[in-house]
Amino acid sequence: MSQNSDIDILVSEVGPRDGLQSVKTVMPTEAKKQWIADLVAAGVREIEVGSFVSHKLLPQMADTAEVVQFARQYSGLFVTALVPNLRGAEDAFIAGVQKITLPVSVSEPHSLANVNKTHAQLFDEVRQIVEHRNHFFPDVQIEAGLSTAFGCTLQGVVEEASVLRVARKMAELGVDEIGLSDTVGYGTPVQVRRLFQRLQEEVGTLAGSAHFHNTRGQGLANVMAALEAGVTTFDASQGGIGGCPYAPGASGNIVTEDLVYLLESMGLRTGIDIDGLLEARETLQRGLPGEQLYGFIPDAGVGKNFHYAGEK
Amino acid sequence: MSQNSDIDILVSEVGPRDGLQSVKTVMPTEAKKQWIADLVAAGVREIEVGSFVSHKLLPQMADTAEVVQFARQYSGLFVTALVPNLRGAEDAFIAGVQKITLPVSVSEPHSLANVNKTHAQLFDEVRQIVEHRNHFFPDVQIEAGLSTAFGCTLQGVVEEASVLRVARKMAELGVDEIGLSDTVGYGTPVQVRRLFQRLQEEVGTLAGSAHFHNTRGQGLANVMAALEAGVTTFDASQGGIGGCPYAPGASGNIVTEDLVYLLESMGLRTGIDIDGLLEARETLQRGLPGEQLYGFIPDAGVGKNFHYAGEK
Numbered sequence: 001m002s003q004n005s006d007i008d009i010l011v012s013e014v015g016p017r018d019g020l021q022s023v024k025t026v027m028p029t030e031a032k033k034q035w036i037a038d039l040v041a042a043g044v045r046e047i048e049v050g051s052f053v054s055h056k057l058l059p060q061m062a063d064t065a066e067v068v069q070f071a072r073q074y075s076g077l078f079v080t081a082l083v084p085n086l087r088g089a090e091d092a093f094i095a096g097v098q099k100i101t102l103p104v105s106v107s108e109p110h111s112l113a114n115v116n117k118t119h120a121q122l123f124d125e126v127r128q129i130v131e132h133r134n135h136f137f138p139d140v141q142i143e144a145g146l147s148t149a150f151g152c153t154l155q156g157v158v159e160e161a162s163v164l165r166v167a168r169k170m171a172e173l174g175v176d177e178i179g180l181s182d183t184v185g186y187g188t189p190v191q192v193r194r195l196f197q198r199l200q201e202e203v204g205t206l207a208g209s210a211h212f213h214n215t216r217g218q219g220l221a222n223v224m225a226a227l228e229a230g231v232t233t234f235d236a237s238q239g240g241i242g243g244c245p246y247a248p249g250a251s252g253n254i255v256t257e258d259l260v261y262l263l264e265s266m267g268l269r270t271g272i273d274i275d276g277l278l279e280a281r282e283t284l285q286r287g288l289p290g291e292q293l294y295g296f297i298p299d300a301g302v303g304k305n306f307h308y309a310g311e312k
Numbered sequence: 313m314s315q316n317s318d319i320d321i322l323v324s325e326v327g328p329r330d331g332l333q334s335v336k337t338v339m340p341t342e343a344k345k346q347w348i349a350d351l352v353a354a355g356v357r358e359i360e361v362g363s364f365v366s367h368k369l370l371p372q373m374a375d376t377a378e379v380v381q382f383a384r385q386y387s388g389l390f391v392t393a394l395v396p397n398l399r400g401a402e403d404a405f406i407a408g409v410q411k412i413t414l415p416v417s418v419s420e421p422h423s424l425a426n427v428n429k430t431h432a433q434l435f436d437e438v439r440q441i442v443e444h445r446n447h448f449f450p451d452v453q454i455e456a457g458l459s460t461a462f463g464c465t466l467q468g469v470v471e472e473a474s475v476l477r478v479a480r481k482m483a484e485l486g487v488d489e490i491g492l493s494d495t496v497g498y499g500t501p502v503q504v505r506r507l508f509q510r511l512q513e514e515v516g517t518l519a520g521s522a523h524f525h526n527t528r529g530q531g532l533a534n535v536m537a538a539l540e541a542g543v544t545t546f547d548a549s550q551g552g553i554g555g556c557p558y559a560p561g562a563s564g565n566i567v568t569e570d571l572v573y574l575l576e577s578m579g580l581r582t583g584i585d586i587d588g589l590l591e592a593r594e595t596l597q598r599g600l601p602g603e604q605l606y607g608f609i610p611d612a613g614v615g616k617n618f619h620y621a622g623e624k
Contacts, residue, residue, distance in 0.1 A: 150617075152616075157616070188577035188578060189577075215608065216573060217532065218570070218573070220533040221533055221535065224533050224537070258529040262501070265500035296528045300497065300527045300528050303497070303498035304463060304469070304498070305468060305470070
């Protein structure tokens, strides 16, 4: 948020990564670039533009390096990418990302399904990634995104103590930020509020973003709870596309369009223009013909009584 | 809530009225009865079973008296109906309702569109209804539901002072309860919290239920805000069916299934069983073949970490 003193909440668009990895259609590179250009024009300050993973596993992400280089032309944009391992981190650093997000599953069954690693193996990988960053790319930030922090379709309940233990481990390993991901949409407001509060107690200013899926329709209610707990960065995806290919039952992210409407109407400045988002959404839809997009604001429009935060 | 000391929040099912009046299909009377029976079996304590209006205008509601009489067999159920005028109130009292809800539009343009009455005419009608009740049916409760309390597609902004003035007028006229309705889905959490707080300051214990539509996807976020303001009764409809035929752009109510999941997961007892709701939903769908039903919980199911309030 350091370069964003004119906004209250950072909405981090994860559609180009979390969304596009979850749909079968491979969006053409030029369409991705146009979508990102539209998002920037709408005022979006941070975009997770892709994932540095095996092209064989996720061909939708094969052009991530090129997309990163494109996105870096926008000085007001913070360009991030998902990275599951050291190899991906090396590629991401070379491509020029400003932040990498490491998915760290609190549920070990999900960790094995997602990145084929036990916790011990995963923590060792994080250690190597941080060392590599420290030596060669000291300006790039590293975020650990604690997946399945609110429960797991494979494991069921995920104990809060486990979440906090993994968070503390990440802090010890030297990451810059620790976010909580509700990978499969199990999160509920009381849990969200308490766990973010406990995360802040555990790791202080390293406590980071909230990444919610709207699988059970509770996404914006969870945002309300996270706001109460002091969270200032929210992941969201345009059209609510998204889901985890290795978490059964995971479905879309909270919808950027609806989230921005919620925040602005609450008096919280995002810097994002809703009309601009709707234009970007058209580009997204053209790039993914036939894919279902979600969200209420695109259909209903803003209310006649709506005004942006700061406008009166 | 007097007979409901074992629950924390009263979920009032309005689908048989607000939902069925908004769809073109006329649900057969026997199907309505089965739906109500299923809702009662699921633990629902209050149902708005229909509307006493012109059969010509809303043929979907023509059997409301019969449905009221059917519903009254359930001793644990509180049976309510919508009533737009004295004529409807007389019919409702005779049919045996335990509460009537009078829609009172804070927006005068909406009042004219909805019931063809100015405020002066509408207030006079309420006065007559209360007098009639006091003389002949003193045990029946009267709720004024303040429509367009959070904004109006016709008028735009609705001033909070106007809402409070109408609320005070209703209190003076002798209604038992005053609820706030977000008829067209303009409500936002900050507004919801503040307006319910001001309503309580204005009319004390007469402050009643929250009736939210999910037109802009903000429904459950608004529930969060209303809970903070101390609201303990929420209207909702199964499958999110609903809308106002005389308010352009009005769409469905908040979804009962998703609301109950939210409340129970927050530790707030509703007395309602989600599996039972899903059975009732099947009856609803059979009675309205081809109609679109909404909601996330019916598709996704509850999370593996879910438990009802009070269960540990």
